[in-house]
Amino acid sequence: MQKEGDTTRQTGELIDGRYRILKKLGEGGMSVVYLAVNEKVNRYWAIKEVKKEGVKDFEIVRQGLLAEADLLKRLHHPNLPDIVDIIEGEETFLLVMDYIEGRQLENIVQEFGPQKQEDVVEWGKQLCDVLSYLHSQQPPIIYRDMKPSNIMLQADGRVMLIDFGTAREFKEMEKEDTTYLGTQGYAAPEQYGGCGQTDVRTDIYCLGVTLYYLLTGHNPAKQPYEIYPIRYWNVNLSSGIETIILKCTRKNPSDRYQSCEELKQDLFHYYDFDMEYRNVQKLRKVIFSCFAILTIAFGSLSFVFYKTEKDFRTDVYEDCLYEAQRAVEGQEYRQYYQMAITFNPQDSRGYKELLNTFLWIDNQGQNRIKGYAVCFFSKEEEEFIRKMLGVTGEEKKRNEEYLKACKKEYESFAYNLGLAYFYSYNGVGNKGAAQKWLKIAGEGKPSEELEQKDITRAQKLYKIASYYENLGVYHQGGNTEISYKDYWADLVEIAEDDRLRGANRSNMLLSYKELLSQMITCASEFRKAGVSETEMEEQLKEMEKSLSKMKIEESTINAAYEIEMKETLCENLLAAHRSVEAAFADGGVKNGGNTKADLSVSVP
Structure with a gap:
């Protein structure tokens, strides 16, 4: 490690006999960044200098820079700068690194306003790549300070992640970080001291807020200090991207994307999330279906139309289940499950997923007695299940009769519903209501849907439930x-x-x-x-x-x-x-x- 005295950097000054200062690129609270050239190889570099004078706790800052340099020296990725040299003197400390020619995304938004969503999605995918690379290290490296000012956009459209001053290696045994590091507004809740340890999901939160700023131009560190749905600011933005950003920025880390690869996949297919896109596709299917039905009515029935109508029903059913899973927090999931069951009352998945949502997912913010934060089957939910088993379409036949035709699926659903009644109805159970469904499951035969141990359990619970009358x-x-x-x-x-x-x-x-x-x-x-x-x-x-x-x-x-x-x-x-x-x-x-x-x- 070479030594260099503490001198004021002037244009033309030669550092360490190799790096000639060309100009000052920027200045922060405790560091200055210069553009320099190695004249022997005609290569440009950025030199980050911190001087001891005027810097409180210089030794701590120095150690932080050494840690940053040590991290970057081990990393090689197209979206990261390389550290090439460390020059340390008694009164100064310099890092020589790749010169990134471009502009900070924050400056671009300040000058030109919100960016095109296609560009933001492309930048988001690149940032997912580099974060995935960091998270794949052993131990994983958590960046912790993703924000527009730490992202440089180059002329070729590539973004570069700079400034690793707050990055850290993930320590599996630690319960929380010792200090708060990050930028207010962009930092995840767990980055505030005592609120848990930062992990890969912390970077996902920071990336989500960054995408929010790039698309809306509204800085979350300023009023109104909240992350609104992006279409609150611009109704023309994609509802798919809105869904992705809202998932990234959930307060609870377990509610966010669990990896950058998962996030990247959704960014590649964000248009699949767009309600407008999906509604157009459904409308096209409905129009085609109506055409098929009219053709059939005029006597042109054929195997082709039969298969098309069947495929149409299958597609709509799958679409409805997909939308139901995505709409839970918006409380629109019931209508999607009702549509799914109406289209295909013989498939038990619609009933099972609806019941599972009632028991395990849709229990947030409701008054629950102690011991029943989830797995609570309310009277209202039970009534909706009974409605779904009744008549929901134009035909007079009950959906339960259709489901019965698929015996194995019917027995499996009966088992799940029987358990819900027995243990979870209004938090205390309704043994009488459980009897019918446990009896059906207990009389079933083993299958992929219902194992022998489940059948045995249903028989025993049915026996106990029947005690209550006598x-x-x-x-x-x-x-x-x-x-x-x-x-x-x-x-x-x-x-x-x-x-x-x-x-x-x-x-x-x-x-x-x-x-x-x-x-x-x-x-x-x-x-x-x-x-x-x-x-x-x-x-x-x-x-x-x-x-x-x-x-x-x-x-x-x-x-x-x-x-x-x-x-x-x-x-x-x-x-x-x-x-x-x-x-x-x-x-x-x-x-x-x-x-x-x-x-x-x-x-x-």
Whole structure:
């Protein structure tokens, strides 16, 4: 590493015997950038200089520059400058790097206003490429300061990412960054100290805000300090690009694109997202369909038209499912699912995806009792499902009858709906409503749609659901039709099956919830039926042991639900212990002495 004294840089000055200063390119708060030429090879370079004088904590700045240089020396990409030399003196520090001839995108927007969306999309794809390259390093490099002033546009249309002063290597074991680094307005929420560790999704957020600025000309660091849908500023912009930018800039990193490759693919096909484009395609299909139908009406029916009409229905069905998945946050998904089911009532995917959306996705911002942040099947949602199983088209035949014709799909959907009723209806379950669907699933045969373990589970849950009509009801001869002893045995069997065969966490938690809930509310009835205190305490110990060992990956789709359910169950283990103790103290008087408990209450 060569030494150079601290001197004022003048035009024509020779640095290190190689680099002749031509002019000053720019100046920041603590650095100056010069254009220089190596006369021996006739090559132009940019020299970034930081002087010790006037710079607070120069040693920290120096270390930052060394880190930046060390990063760039290891990287070689068409959209990144190369570091070629480091010149360090007692009072100054210089980085010699590729000279990028072009203009900062920020200056271009300031002079010419918002840029053409085709150009912005092309720049976005290039930036995805370079970010993907950085993220692919071992360990991944997080840029953290994507903004228009750090992007240079060259004459050939290529963009270059400059200034690596805030980049860092991703440290997997760290929970959060120690300091805030980035540019206000462009920085992601997790870049603010104490809000989590920055990762690849941080760069995706910053890129999304950058694209927003380039398309609208509105700087998010200035009033109104918000990211609006881009068509708020210009209705002629693409709704597809709007959708992409909104996904990039979600506050929760798990709601953004999870990789730059995924983002790049959508940028390549943003027009597929355009509602206008898709509506035009649908209109063309409808017109063609009408032509086919008219032709058929005039006696020209043929295999060709039959196949075309069938393909048309399939295309519209797939389009509706696609739009439904994209429209969840806009609450328009129900009408798309209704259209899909109307076009093809025999395909169970429409019903299943609708139910899945109700249980796992469309639960944000609603009032939910503790333990049911998701996986909540409301009365309104249940009514809509029943509507979809009824008559939605012009024909008088119910959609459920069409679905029944595809037996395997019908049985699989029945299983999913039965579980939703049993465990999740209004947060506490509706066992009576679950019976019909669990019975259908329990009588099914194994298939790709419904495995044997699911059929067995449906049979056991159906048996438990049927108890609720007859539990504790006595014959004239004095014997009960169904005893709490039988009820206990079946509850325990399901919980133990899930525990021993390693059922998925959601199902295991639900079976634990059901058993724990009934131990809290019905401990006295179980005692009277002959279930011992030891048996109940053993089940509580097994649940406690299982829950303590259960590890939940926060990246999984059901993580929020599983974490909250696990916490709720752990909190209520003590309540269950007390209920069991009370049931066996003084003949169970402390438990209220009820002969028939309410079996539909949730865990408190």
